[in-house]
Amino acid sequence: MAVSLSTVVLLGIVLFFMLRQRVLSPGGASVAALFGFCLASTGMAPTITDAIGSIADELSRIG
Template sequence: MAVSLSTVVLLGIALFFMLHNRVLSPSGATVAALFGFCLASTGMAPTINDAIGSIADSLSHIG
């Protein structure tokens, strides 16, 4: 768990700086994909899925 969490933090920081500098090359896309896969393996995955589901549900009721 500690290794995956530190990997998520490092990839998140790298992705933040790539997006902040507007440099999303193929290597940046790889970092983004790795960040997503690592984030999905942490304990935050159910919370993220619930948040996305509630946002989608809210948007379906608006329109």
């Protein structure tokens, strides 16, 4: 788990700087995909899924 967590942190930092500089190239898309893939394999995945589900439920009640 330590390796995947450090990978998520590293890819997150790279993605943050790429988005901040508004550089969205095929390389940036690859970094974003790898970040999501690595993030899904961490222990935070169920929490993120629950949060997204809660947001979707609230938005469906509004609209």
